[in-house]
Amino acid sequence: MSEASPAKAYALHLGVIALLLALSFVLPGYYHGLLARIMVLAVFAMGYNMLFGYAGLLSLGHAMFFGAGLYGAGLAIIQLGWSVPAAFAAGLGCGVVVSLIIGLLALRTTGVAFMIVTMMFAQVFYLLILYFATWTGGDQGQVVPQPARVLEFGATSLDLTNPTVRYMSALALFTIVLLITLAIVRSRYGRVLVAIRENEERTKMLGYDTFSNKLMAVVVSGAICAASGAAYALLFGYVGSSFASVQYSILPLLWVLLGGAATTLGPLLGTLFMYYVIDVTSGYTSAYLLIVGIALILLVLFFPKGILGTIRQRWLGWLP
Amino acid sequence: MDKSKTFNLPRTGLSRRTALKGLAGGAGLAMAPGFVRYSQAQSSAPIKIGFQSHRTGIGAAYGRWYEKTTAAAIKAINAAGGINGRPVEVIIEDDGTDPGRGAEVVGKFATQHKTDIVFGTLFSHVVIGSAPAAGEAKMPYFVVSEGHHVASTKLNRYVFQPGITDVKSQIQSMAPWIAANAGKKVTQIFPDFAFGYDHRDYLPPALKAQGAEVIAQIAIPPTESSFTKYFPQIPAETEVIYHVMVGPAVLTFVKELGEFYGSNRPQLFGFIDSLEAVDINSPGLEFLDGSHFWEGSPRYAQPDDSAAQKAYRAAVGIDDNGAAVGDPKDVSTAAHMFGCWETLYVVKKAMEDAGYKGPEDRAKLVEATEALTAFAEGPEHPQGPKTFNGKIHQCFGIQNISKVEGGKLKVVHKTKIEDGLYEAEGDYTTQAL
Numbered sequence: 001m002s003e004a005s006p007a008k009a010y011a012l013h014l015g016v017i018a019l020l021l022a023l024s025f026v027l028p029g030y031y032h033g034l035l036a037r038i039m040v041l042a043v044f045a046m047g048y049n050m051l052f053g054y055a056g057l058l059s060l061g062h063a064m065f066f067g068a069g070l071y072g073a074g075l076a077i078i079q080l081g082w083s084v085p086a087a088f089a090a091g092l093g094c095g096v097v098v099s100l101i102i103g104l105l106a107l108r109t110t111g112v113a114f115m116i117v118t119m120m121f122a123q124v125f126y127l128l129i130l131y132f133a134t135w136t137g138g139d140q141g142q143v144v145p146q147p148a149r150v151l152e153f154g155a156t157s158l159d160l161t162n163p164t165v166r167y168m169s170a171l172a173l174f175t176i177v178l179l180i181t182l183a184i185v186r187s188r189y190g191r192v193l194v195a196i197r198e199n200e201e202r203t204k205m206l207g208y209d210t211f212s213n214k215l216m217a218v219v220v221s222g223a224i225c226a227a228s229g230a231a232y233a234l235l236f237g238y239v240g241s242s243f244a245s246v247q248y249s250i251l252p253l254l255w256v257l258l259g260g261a262a263t264t265l266g267p268l269l270g271t272l273f274m275y276y277v278i279d280v281t282s283g284y285t286s287a288y289l290l291i292v293g294i295a296l297i298l299l300v301l302f303f304p305k306g307i308l309g310t311i312r313q314r315w316l317g318w319l320p
Numbered sequence: 321m322d323k324s325k326t327f328n329l330p331r332t333g334l335s336r337r338t339a340l341k342g343l344a345g346g347a348g349l350a351m352a353p354g355f356v357r358y359s360q361a362q363s364s365a366p367i368k369i370g371f372q373s374h375r376t377g378i379g380a381a382y383g384r385w386y387e388k389t390t391a392a393a394i395k396a397i398n399a400a401g402g403i404n405g406r407p408v409e410v411i412i413e414d415d416g417t418d419p420g421r422g423a424e425v426v427g428k429f430a431t432q433h434k435t436d437i438v439f440g441t442l443f444s445h446v447v448i449g450s451a452p453a454a455g456e457a458k459m460p461y462f463v464v465s466e467g468h469h470v471a472s473t474k475l476n477r478y479v480f481q482p483g484i485t486d487v488k489s490q491i492q493s494m495a496p497w498i499a500a501n502a503g504k505k506v507t508q509i510f511p512d513f514a515f516g517y518d519h520r521d522y523l524p525p526a527l528k529a530q531g532a533e534v535i536a537q538i539a540i541p542p543t544e545s546s547f548t549k550y551f552p553q554i555p556a557e558t559e560v561i562y563h564v565m566v567g568p569a570v571l572t573f574v575k576e577l578g579e580f581y582g583s584n585r586p587q588l589f590g591f592i593d594s595l596e597a598v599d600i601n602s603p604g605l606e607f608l609d610g611s612h613f614w615e616g617s618p619r620y621a622q623p624d625d626s627a628a629q630k631a632y633r634a635a636v637g638i639d640d641n642g643a644a645v646g647d648p649k650d651v652s653t654a655a656h657m658f659g660c661w662e663t664l665y666v667v668k669k670a671m672e673d674a675g676y677k678g679p680e681d682r683a684k685l686v687e688a689t690e691a692l693t694a695f696a697e698g699p700e701h702p703q704g705p706k707t708f709n710g711k712i713h714q715c716f717g718i719q720n721i722s723k724v725e726g727g728k729l730k731v732v733h734k735t736k737i738e739d740g741l742y743e744a745e746g747d748y749t750t751q752a753l
Contacts, residue, residue: 030430034427127543133517139542140467141419143476146455236452237453282413288414
C-alpha cells in the first residue's frame with residue numbers, strides 16, 4: 001500500500017461499515033440473520049488472516065482459538081451463571097491464554113511442522129471437549145439459555161436474541177476488529193510481520209526479535225478468533241464441539257484464501273462468498289460441495305491471490 | 321373526485337377488440353392455478369412444513385429414509401384431506417448434519433420460506449444447535465431424534481418430540497428383559513461420546529432396579545479403528561456384553577469381537593442404531609447370529625404385524641426385509657424413521673385441535689400439542705400406542721427386542737410403555753410463549 005493512500009483506505013473501510021449498517025434496514029429477515037452470522041465468522045477469518053496473511057504462518061488449528069472463546073463464554077454462563085460482559089471477557093481471556101501457550105510451543109517449529117503441530121494441538125483441544133463432556137456437553141453441545149443472553153445496562157437491557165440487537169452487536173464487533181486490524185496492518189508492527197513473512201532471516205539480521213513478534217501475532221490472532229467464538233456463543237446460543245473440529249480450522253483458511261490473504265476486507269468477502277454459494281447451491285443439489293469445490297478451483301485459477309488480493313495486484317494497489 | 325374521469329370509459333379510446341382481449345386475458349388469469357391459490361389464500365393455501373433434513377454429512381443415510389417416510393406420510397395426509405382441509409407442502413433444506421448450518425436452516429424456514437413449523441431433525445447435536453434459533457423465532461420445532469435432550473427440559477418450549485421415544489426411556493425399558501433373559505452381570509462397550517454416555521449413565525440404575533448390575537464400562541474413543549486391545553478389559557464373569565458402537569467401525573468391532581471370543585461368547589445385546597441402513601447379512605456380522613437388539617420399529621416384517629404396520633411399510637416402500645422395494649441392498653433405517661410418520665400425524669392432530677390457521681397461531685399449536693396425552697395404535701401410529709407428557713414434550717411408546725436368527729431380526733419381546741416411564745426432570749409449560 002502506498003503512503004499516499006490512507007484516506008482512501010479509511011474511506012473504503014468506513015464505507016463498508018456504513019453499507020453493512022444500511023443493509024440492516026433493508027435486508028429481508030433471513031439474510032439479515034445470515035449476515036449477522038457471517039460478520040461474526042468474518043471476525044474469525046480476520047483473526048486467521050492476521051497470522052496467515054500478514055505473518056505468513058499457516059495454522060491448521062485455529063478452531064482451537066475459536067473454541068476457546070466459544071466455550072470460555074458459553075460455559076461461564078451455563079456453569080457459572082456469569083453476565084454477558086463477564087462471559088465475553090472470559091471467552092477472550094481463554095483465547096489469549098490458549099494462544100499464548102500454543103504460540104510458545106508451536107513457534108519452535110516453522111512451515112509444515114507448524115501446520116502439523118497446530119493441528120495436533122487443536123485435535124487435543126477437541127478431544128478434551130469430548131473427554132470433559134460432563135461440563136462441556138461433549139459432541140452434543142449445550143444451549144446457552146435464552147434468558148441469560150441479555151446485556152444489562154443499569155435499568156435498561158439489550159436482548160441479544162432480538163434480531164436487530166444481534167445484528168448490531170455483530171456489526172459492532174466486526175467494526176472494532178476491522179479497525180484494529182487496519183491499525184495493526186498500517187503500524188510499524190504490521191510491517192515487521194510482513195517482513196518476517198517475506199524473509200525472516202533478513203528481518204532477524206536487521207535486529208528484530210522475530211520470535212516475540214510472531215508470538216504477539218499468534219496471541220492477537222487467537223484473541224480475535226476467541227472474540228468471534230465468544231460472540232457466537234452469546235449471539236446464537238449454542239456451544240458445541242463441532243466448532244472446535246478440524247473443519248473449523250480449514251474454513252477460515254478457505255475464507256481468507258478466497259477473499260484475499262493479507263487484505264483487511266478479504267476475510268469478509270471470502271466468508272460472504274462461501275456462505276452464499278453454499279446457501280444457494282444447497283437449494284438445488286445435495287452435491288453442493290462439489291460446486292463449492294469447482295468454484296474454489298476457478299477462483300484459484302483466475303484469482304490466485306484471492307478476490308481482493310488479485311484486485312489489489314491488478315488494479316487497486318492502495319488496498320490495505 | 322371527478323366522476324366523469326372515473327366512469328367515462330368510451331372516451332378512453334378502448335376498442336371492442338382490445339376490450340375482448342382484456343376480458344379473455346382476465347378470464348385466463350382468473351382460471352390460472354396461481355390466481356386460485358391467491359384468492360383462496362386464507363382457506364386452502366398449503367400448510368408449509370420445513371423439513372430440516374440430513375441430506376449430507378454423517379446423517380445422510382438416515383436423512384434419505386426420513387425423507388422417504390415423510391413423503392409417504394404427507395401423501396397419505398393429503399389424500400385424506402390434508403390438515404384442517406388444507407393441503408400440506410414440505411419444503412426441504414439440507415443441514416449437512418451440522419449444528420451451525422442447522423440453526424441457519426431453522427432461520428431460513430422462519431424468515432424466508434415462512435413455514436408453519438420445522439420438523440424432522442435426527443442428530444442430537446443438530447437438534448441442540450438449532451433449538452435456540454427455533455425458540456427465538458417462536459417456531460414450533462418437531463424433532464425425530466430419540467435423544468433425551470427434549471425431555472431433559474434444557475431446550476425450550478417450542479421443541480417437541482412426540483413421535484419417537486427418547487433414549488433414556490428406551491434403555492430403561494430394556495433392563496427388565498436383559499436381567500431376566502440374558503444375564504445379571506453386564507459389561508458395557510460404548511463409544512466415548514454423547515450417544516455412548518446416555519447408555520453409560522442410564523443403564524446401570526435401570527439394571528440395578530431389576531437385580532442385575534453393570535460390572536464394567538468400556539468407553540472406546542471415537543477415533544479408534546481397531547478394538548482388540550479393549551477386549552481383555554471385559555471381566556471373565558461377564559454374562560452379557562451390551563454394545564452400542566456406531567459408525568463405520570461397527571463392522572470391524574463385531575468382526576474383532578468374534579475373533580476374540582470364537583464360539584464361546586457371552587450373550588450379546590445391542591442397539592440397532594449400530595446397524596441402521598446396514599445389511600445384517602454383511603460379511604463380518606455372522607458373529608451376531610443369536611444376539612439381541614433393541615429396535616424401535618422392526619426392520620423385518622413380523623408374522624403378527626398389524627394391518628396398520630403393513631400399510632405403513634407399503635406406503636413407505638420397504639419390503640419384508642426392511643429394504644427398499646426393488647432394491648434389496650438399500651436397507652432402511654426402520655427402527656427410527658417411523659417417527660417421521662407418527663410425528664406428522666401428531667402435528668395434524670394438534671393443528672386441528674388448535675384450529676390452526678397460520679403462523680399467528682403458533683402459540684396455540686404449542687399449547688394444543690402440550691394438551692395431547694395419548695396416541696392409539698393404528699394407521700397414524702403404526703409402531704404402537706404411546707403416551708405423551710406435555711410438560712416435557714416427549715412421547716413414550718413400546719419397544720422391541722429382536723433376535724438375529726437365520727440372517728433376520730425376529731421380534732422376541734415387546735416392552736410395555738410403563739417400563740420406560742421416568743420422573744419428569746422439568747416442565748416446559750412454565751416457560752413463556
